[in-house]
Amino acid sequence: MNTLNPSGEERRIQRRGGATLDGAPVAYVAALTAVMIAFTLVPLPLSVVIGFGRSFPLSQGLYGLIGWLLGPLAGALANGIGVLIGVFINPQNTTIPGASVAGAVAGALAAGVMGATGLRRRWALPLALLFVLEYSLYGGRAILQNGADARAVFAGSFINWSALFLFISPLRALCGRWLRHTNLRYVTVALFFGTWISSGLAHLTSATWVYFVNNWPAENWWLMAPAAPLEHLARCVIGAIVGTGVIAGLRATGILKPLHAAY
C-alpha cells in the first residue's frame, strides 16, 4: 500500500443516490432483519423462563446489538420487521405478537440512544419518560388495580426497573463510550450491561402490553422474582458474546459503518 501524498485535489464525498435508512444502507437493514427473523425462530434451549409460560427467542439478546450496529431508527425498523416476521412464522415464541414487536423496537431505540452522539443524545430524556410511564402503568395496574403485593411486584419486575434506573444513570453514556473502545474487553462489558438495559426496557414495553391484556395471578410475581433475572442474564450473555464477535469482525473488515452506528 502507498503512503505517498496524492497530487490530485481532494474531493468532498457525498453519499448520492445510495439507498439508506437514517444513514444505514438498506442492504444492512435487510441483512440484519433477516438475522432477527432467524433468531426469533430459535427458542433458547436452556431457557429457565417461566415468566409467561414460554421459552424466549434468542433474538431477545440481540435487540440492543441491532440498535448499536444500525443506529436507533434503522435498528428499530430491522428489529420490528424481523420480530414481526419471526413470530408470524413461529407464533409459539410470543404471547402477543404486537407486544413482541413493540419490545424489539423499544430495545433498539434504547440501545441506539445509548450509543448516540451529538444532538441525538437528547433523545434519552423523552425515551426515559416513556419507559417511566410504562413502568408506572405496569406496576400501578398490578399494585393499585389488581391488589398484588408491592414487594412481589418490585421483586418480579427487577429486570425492568433496574434497566430503567441504569438507562437514566451515567452508565448509559459509559456504555456508549466503551462500545467504541479499541480494547474488546471494554466492548464486551458495555455489551453485557447495555443488553441488560436495552433488553430490560424491551421486556418492560412488551410486558406492560401483555399484562394489560392478560393479567397474571398475583402469586406469579413472586415466581418471576428469581426466574426473570436468570433469563435476563442469559440475554446479556448472548448479547455480549455475539456482539463482541460481530463488532470485532466488522472493525477488522473495515466495512462501511452506518452513520449512527455506536461501535
Place this chain on the structure above:
Amino acid sequence: MTAPLVLLERLSYQYPRSETLALHDISLEIRQGEFVGLIGPTGAGKSTFCLALNGIVPQFYGGRFFGRALVVGLDTVEQPVSELASRVGMVFEDPETQLTATSVENEIAFALENLSIPRALIRERITRVLAIVGLEGLEHRHPHELSGGQKQRLAIAAALAVEPALLVLDEATSQLDPAGAAEVFRVLRALNREYGMTVVLASHAAEELAEHADRLLLIDAGELVAEGSPAEIYSQVALLEAHQLRPPQVVKTFSLLPCLPSRLPTRLEEGLATLSNYAAQCIPAAPPLQHTPAAPVITVKGLHHRFTDGTLALTGIDLAFYPGEYVLIVGQNGAGKTSLVKHLLRLLDPTQGQVFVLGRDTREWTVGALARHIGYVAQNPDHQLFNATVRQEVAFALRQLRFPPREIASRTAEALGLLGLEAVADRHPLSLPKGDRARVIIAAMLALQPQVIILDEPTTGQDYAGARAILDLSRALHAQGKTIIVITHQLYLMPGYAERVIVMGKGRVLLDAPLRQAYHALDVLGATQLTPPQAVLLGQRLCPAAQLLTPEEIARCLTDSRVPGDVL
C-alpha cells in the same frame, strides 16, 4: 477524436481507517470498444479501481478521494451511484453474491424494474441478453440450479440488461472451472467484438487475457506501473515477476531460450507457430518410479453417494491413498471431487460402499476423531474463520479436543511460525488479506498435526506468488511424510508438487495415473472439460513422447534456432 469513455486524472483514494492509499495518482483513458485487462498482485488495488468506476468508491465506502474520475462523461463523485449504475455494469468474483431472484428472468428484470422500464421493454431485453450470453430456454430456472459458468453469465446478463456503456468485471472467472471460465471469456469476447461493448476485466488469468484483451494495465501498491498491449506487457517477464505476476506459459517458455525469437509469442497459436523455428532434442519420458506401497492410509471401496434430492454425486469409486503420497484430484465443477473428500472426513456417509481410514470404516469414527488424522482446508477460508484473533483461531480445535494448555500453546506457536503468522497473531483474521486468511486456516489445521492433509481449491483467488507460497508449504509438509491431497482447476501450478493425478468426471474416476501421464491424456482431460496448461500443449506439438510439463522442460528441449535472423 471522440472523448474517452473513462478518464481518470490523478485519482487517489484512501479507505476509512486506513493510513495508506489504495489508489495513488492514477491517470489514464479508456476508449469506447476497448477490452482492458487489469492485472496486479493480490492487494494491488484492482478491486478498488473497479469500484471507483461506478462510484461505489467513494460514495459507499467513504474515505478520502483525490483527483477526478469521469465515466461516460459523469463525475463519479458528483453523480449518484444509481445514475452511474445505469452506465456501468459490475460483475463480481462470486456469482452467488449477486444473484437474489428466484428465476433467471426475474434476476434480469430486477434492475430494470427499479429503473421503471416498461414491462414490454423488460421482456424484450430479457430475451435479448439471454441470447447474448447463451442462456436461452433457462428463463424459468432458479439461478441456484445453474452451473458456476452459467451463474456468472447470468450475472453478466443482468448487468447487460440496463445497457451499460461499460462492463466491469472483478475476478469474474477466478471461481469457475476451466469450462465455466471459457464460457465467460467467450461471451465477453463476443460482447466486445460484435457489440462494441467496452470491457474492463481484473483477472489473474494470464493466458486468457493475452488471448482477448486489447490493452493491459498493471497495478501494484495502488499505482499504475505499466500499460500496453498484452504483447508489450507480457513480454516483460522480469517486470511481471518483480510484481509477483506470471506471464502466460507460452511467453515464459520462449523467454527461457538462449536464442530468443524476435518477438516473444503471447498467444498459444503464436507459440505453436514459433516452435517450428526451433530444433528439438526429444528424450522420451522415463517411466515413473514404482514405489512399493505401504498399507493405504485411506481406502475407498465401491463408493456411491446420492444426495437427498436424488442427484447421483459419486458412482463406484475405488481408490487407495498411501502414506506420503501427494495426490491431485481434478475434474469439472460437479465431477464429485469435493463429495469424495467429504466422505474421507465423514462429512458425508456413503449411500453404498465403504471408506476406511487407518483400516477402520469411517462409520466407526466420529467427525472429531477423524479431524485429528485428516486436516481439511475448505475452498473459501472465510467460511472457517470465526475467532477474534489469529492465535485463537489456530488454537480453537486444540481447545475443543481438550489438549493440555501447554501443548496448545506450543502447537499454536509452532503452527503460527510455520506459516509466518507470528506478527499477526493478535489481529482479527478477517483484517488480513485473503492469502493470509487461507494461511490461518492451514495453520489451524496443522496445529492438529494430521497425517493426511486435504486442500480444496487452496489457490483460488490467490495471485501467483500467493498460490506458490501455499503449494510450497504443501510440499514441505509432504517432505515431512504427510499425505497431501489437493483439489484444483489450476493445472499449470501442480507440476513439481503432485505425483499422482485422479481425474474425475460425472461422479466417476476417469483416470488415476502419474502426473506426467495424466496431463498428456488430453482426451480424458477433455472429457471432464479440463484444459491442459499451455506448456503441455506446446510439448505435445514438440515431442509427445517426452511428455513435457513446464516451460523450463520445453526450453531445455529447444536446442537452437533454425532461423538465423530470429536471434536477438
